[in-house]
Amino acid sequence: MGLVENGKLPGPLTTLLNISRKYSLWVYQWGLACCAIEMGAAFASPRYDVMRLGVIPFPASPRQADLVVISGTVTDKMAPAVRRLYEQMPEPKYVISMGSCANCGGPYWDSYSVTKGVDQIIPVDVYVPGCPPRPEALLEGIVLLQERIASEDMTDRWNRDPIVVT
Amino acid sequence: MNTEASAQQLSYIENQASDARVNIELETEGMTLNLGPQHPATHGTLRIIVRLDGEQVVSAEPVMGYMHRGYEKLTEVRTYPQVTTLVNRIDWLGSFANEVPFILAAERLMEVEAPARAQWIRTALFELSRIANVVLFLGDMAVQLGATTPVFYAFRDREFVLNQIESVTGGRFHPNFDRIGGVKDDLPKGWIQETKDVLVRINSFCEEMEDLVVGNEIFQTRTRGIGIIPADTGLAYGLSGANIRSSGVDWDLRRDGGVGLIHDQLDWKVWTHPDGDSFARYWVRLQEVRESCKMVGQILDGIPSGPIMAKVPRIIKVPPGEAYVETENPLGIMGYYIISKGDLVPYRVKIRSASFNNVSITPWVLKGVYVPDVISILASLYFILGDIDR
Numbered sequence: 001m002g003l004v005e006n007g008k009l010p011g012p013l014t015t016l017l018n019i020s021r022k023y024s025l026w027v028y029q030w031g032l033a034c035c036a037i038e039m040g041a042a043f044a045s046p047r048y049d050v051m052r053l054g055v056i057p058f059p060a061s062p063r064q065a066d067l068v069v070i071s072g073t074v075t076d077k078m079a080p081a082v083r084r085l086y087e088q089m090p091e092p093k094y095v096i097s098m099g100s101c102a103n104c105g106g107p108y109w110d111s112y113s114v115t116k117g118v119d120q121i122i123p124v125d126v127y128v129p130g131c132p133p134r135p136e137a138l139l140e141g142i143v144l145l146q147e148r149i150a151s152e153d154m155t156d157r158w159n160r161d162p163i164v165v166t
Numbered sequence: 167m168n169t170e171a172s173a174q175q176l177s178y179i180e181n182q183a184s185d186a187r188v189n190i191e192l193e194t195e196g197m198t199l200n201l202g203p204q205h206p207a208t209h210g211t212l213r214i215i216v217r218l219d220g221e222q223v224v225s226a227e228p229v230m231g232y233m234h235r236g237y238e239k240l241t242e243v244r245t246y247p248q249v250t251t252l253v254n255r256i257d258w259l260g261s262f263a264n265e266v267p268f269i270l271a272a273e274r275l276m277e278v279e280a281p282a283r284a285q286w287i288r289t290a291l292f293e294l295s296r297i298a299n300v301v302l303f304l305g306d307m308a309v310q311l312g313a314t315t316p317v318f319y320a321f322r323d324r325e326f327v328l329n330q331i332e333s334v335t336g337g338r339f340h341p342n343f344d345r346i347g348g349v350k351d352d353l354p355k356g357w358i359q360e361t362k363d364v365l366v367r368i369n370s371f372c373e374e375m376e377d378l379v380v381g382n383e384i385f386q387t388r389t390r391g392i393g394i395i396p397a398d399t400g401l402a403y404g405l406s407g408a409n410i411r412s413s414g415v416d417w418d419l420r421r422d423g424g425v426g427l428i429h430d431q432l433d434w435k436v437w438t439h440p441d442g443d444s445f446a447r448y449w450v451r452l453q454e455v456r457e458s459c460k461m462v463g464q465i466l467d468g469i470p471s472g473p474i475m476a477k478v479p480r481i482i483k484v485p486p487g488e489a490y491v492e493t494e495n496p497l498g499i500m501g502y503y504i505i506s507k508g509d510l511v512p513y514r515v516k517i518r519s520a521s522f523n524n525v526s527i528t529p530w531v532l533k534g535v536y537v538p539d540v541i542s543i544l545a546s547l548y549f550i551l552g553d554i555d556r
Contacts, residue, residue, distance in 0.1 A: 016472060032211060033233060033552060034258035037302070045321030075378055078211060078232045107252060108244065111236040 014153070021066070022149045025053035025142070031084065033072030035099035035132040042135035055135075055142055061108075062088045067145070069138070073101035073108060074115040086122040088156035092157065096141050097124045100131045107131065126163045134163075138156070141165045173261045183267075191454045201540070211551055214528065216540065223540060226532035228525055237362060241515040246272055246346060247480050249512065253502075254340040256519060257553040258301035260496040263332065265344040268502045270426045272346050272493040275484045275506055280426065283472045284348035289427045291343065292330065292493075293458040294361075297368055299326045299496035299546040300451050300458075303548050304372075306447055308379045310545040311388050316379055323371040324365045333357060346482055348475035358466045365459045372456050380449060389444035393531050396442060403530065404523035407498025412450040413442035419494035426491065432464050444546035451548070483510055497521050497553055518543035521553035 029052075031039060042048045043057040050057060057063045062085050074082055084093065097118050100106030104114035118124060125148075128141040144163045203405025211232035217224040237256065241249050246357040254261040254270055266288060273279065280288070305320025328338045333354055335341035343350050379385050395405070397413045410417060418436040420429040437453040439446035486508040492501030505514040523548055531547075534538055 034255055037258060038339065041321055041325070044317055046318055047322065047323060047325050073233065073235055075234060077233060077234070081232075107255070108235050108240065111234045111240055113234050134338065 002133045005115045008144075015055050018150050018152055019073050024148045025067045025094075025146070025149075027055050027057050027058045027067040027069060027134040028059050028062050028085075028124075029057055029084070030068050030070055030076065031072065032070065032103065033099075033104070035071035037068055038135055039098060039138060042138045048139060050139065050142065053139070053142060054148065058134075063090065065089055066092070067094045067096065067142075069096045070102045070118045070124075071132075074118045074121075075104070075113050076115055077113070078119050079115045083121045084119065090119065091116040092154070094125045094145060095122055096126045096128060096138070096145065098112040098128045098141070099133055100129060100140055103127050103129060110156070123158075124162050126165065128165045137165055168461065171224070171264065174550055199545075211502060212525070212549070214532075214540075214544070216532070216537075218537065221536045223532050223535050224538070226529050226540070228528050230522075230525075230555050233551040235552075237556045238515055238517060243511060245510045246484060246512065249515070250344055251342050252338075253517070254342055255552060256498055256517070257299070257495065257500070257521070257550050259302055259550060260295040261337075261340045262295040262335070262343060263299075263493070263495045264500065265342070266292055266427070267425075267491045267493045267495075267500055268504075269346055269492070270516075271346045271461055271502045271504045271505065272482075272484055273426065274489045274491060275487050275504065276478070276482075277485075278283055278344075278347045278476045278478055280348045281473045282428075283352075283471045284474045284476075285426060285428050286455070286465055286469045287334075288344065288430075289320065289429065290462055290469070291334065291341070291360075292427060293462045293465070294331055295464075296329055296458050296496040297426065297455055298324055300455050301368065301371065303451060304375050304379070304448070304455070306378050306386065307545040308375075310541055311385060313379065313382070313385070316375060319371060319374060319378075323367055326367055330361050330364055333360075345475065345478075347478035348473070352470075352474050356360065358469075361462065361466055364465055368455065368459050368542040372452060374460075374478050375452060379401065386445060388538070388542050389448065389546065390441075392444045392539045393535065393546065394441070394443045395527065395531055399530065400442070400527070403527040405498070405527060406520050406523065407452060407494065407496070408450045409447060411445035411500065412439045414438055414440045419492060419499060423493065425493055427492055428465075429461070431468075432461050434461050434464075446544050447546040447548070481510070483508060484512070492518065495520060497548065497550060498524060499550065517556055519541065519553045519556060521549035521551075521556075523553050525549045 043050045057086055097103050102118045108114040126141040126145050128137050130137055197218045199216045199218055213229040217226045250265045253264045256264045257460035301320050301324045305317035309317035332338045351413050395413050397415050400410045400413045407524040416438050421436055434457045439450050484506040486506055488505050490500050490503040501518040501522055503516040504512050
């Protein structure tokens with residue numbers, strides 16, 4: 001898809017591609033801490049049921065994933081693995097940082113072993129605040145990301161500000 | 167040289183050589199397999215380095231620290247009421263149960279006792295958080311052995327328990343509700359009846375799991391006789407909770423400990439299982455959910471009226487001293503050793519969490535098992551990473 005990245009594809013085709021990408025987000029579950037359970041509730045529970053949004057939480061490997069949810073505390077020991085996971089994902093790829101720990105360190109802001117914010121190691125598209133965020137908040141983040149994907153122009157993909165769920 | 171003897175010698179050498187060739191062909195190379203740090207079959211970020219000979223595990227070594235967040239050091243710079251906010255997040259599935267031993271230890275140092283109603287509310291929430299915790303295990307162990315449906319059921323019914331916890335405490339996950347000298351708020355209106363409905367739902371979930379999982383032939387084949395832990399070995403490794411009760415040790419701190427909860431006023435039973443295998447661990451936990459439902463039901467019927475807070479100063483300074491309190495948390499025994507120097511903050515807090523000891527037996531129990539059984543054993547030992555690394 002090198003043409004798309006250079007922005008050389010005609011408009012209607014880009015729109016079509018964007019719609020297809022929007023409704024087939026394969027999300028890799030990177031469960032790290034408490035938020036992983038809320039992410040599990042959003043993805044696996046009948047009450048929240050993320051698959052109705054076209055988000056498929058079953059890729060076996062990051063190499064098949066479009067979206068990764070960093071859910072929970074990233075420690076300094078874990079940070080290299082997070083970085084490596086991100087590098088394995090194919091472009092275009094998106095990152096949702098879920099929970100205060102992944103956003104900024106959260107309650108461990110003065111801990112010696114916690115990375116204060118996953119955005120220090122990988123670029124983040126959506127911040128979902130909360131400790132832990134409710135599953136609804138994660139779904140809101142996914143919906144906002146889908147809206148952005150629908151109107152995305154690959155040429156200025158990296159110039160946009162991240163979304164913050166409020 | 168005698169020709170006959172040399173022919174004999176030759177055939178002997180040939181036989182030896184062919185034996186050696188067969189041995190070389192059958193010998194497999196050792197292989198090192200990394201389970202984790204991120205693996206679908208782990209509850210978070212435990213990494214286990216497994217050395218394999220073919221399908222068989224030669225040695226297994228858990229690598230911890232991927233979720234180490236430094237609780238013990240952080241508690242030294244938080245005031246006593248702030249510490250409960252932190253320790254909520256140790257065992258994130260049964261959050262309220264984490265606060266209880268800490269608060270009890272601080273109360274022991276301050277020599278205050280919570281009023282009766284506060285103790286009953288505490289016990290009700292303690293048992294509800296156990297239900298919320300173990301219900302997820304009942305679904306999760308099945309999903310790790312290849313049955314996808316139970317985990318959906320578990321999440322479905324767990325939501326109702328979380329709703330009840332939320333309507334009392336305001337927090338779905340991390341209540342931060344326990345206070346030194348009582349609890350923060352009283353029960354909301356209509357809570358008792360709603361909780362009874364939820365208990366009916368959880369009981370029917372247990373029935374469902376009994377039919378769907380425990381009675382399942384595939385499940386039984388994959389768990390019976392797998393990962394047997396004898397009682398003395400389990401005790402030597404410091405196992406606690408349902409893991410040691412499923413090895414036949416009749417030991418439950420709710421009954422034997424005598425700390426500031428009111429389990430001794432309730433009618434319930436400690437379940438044990440003589441086998442000590444993966445199946446026993448699942449079965450004991452299933453029965454414990456039922457017992458917890460029974461306990462919560464009795465609490466709802468018998469909860470006394472009265473105040474919910476004892477008289478404590480507005481700014482809490484704990485007098486100098488040391489105290490250790492442990493309780494039977496969903497994962498096993500959890501204890502806090504607090505040293506106070508009469509300050510606003512603890513001087514030192516040592517946290518004894520159950521999963522750290524429970525997972526320390528993995529090198530012993532995984533030795534010699536086959537790779538698919540590794541998953542079954544790890545799932546049935548039931549650890550939570552925040553509880554291991556703290």
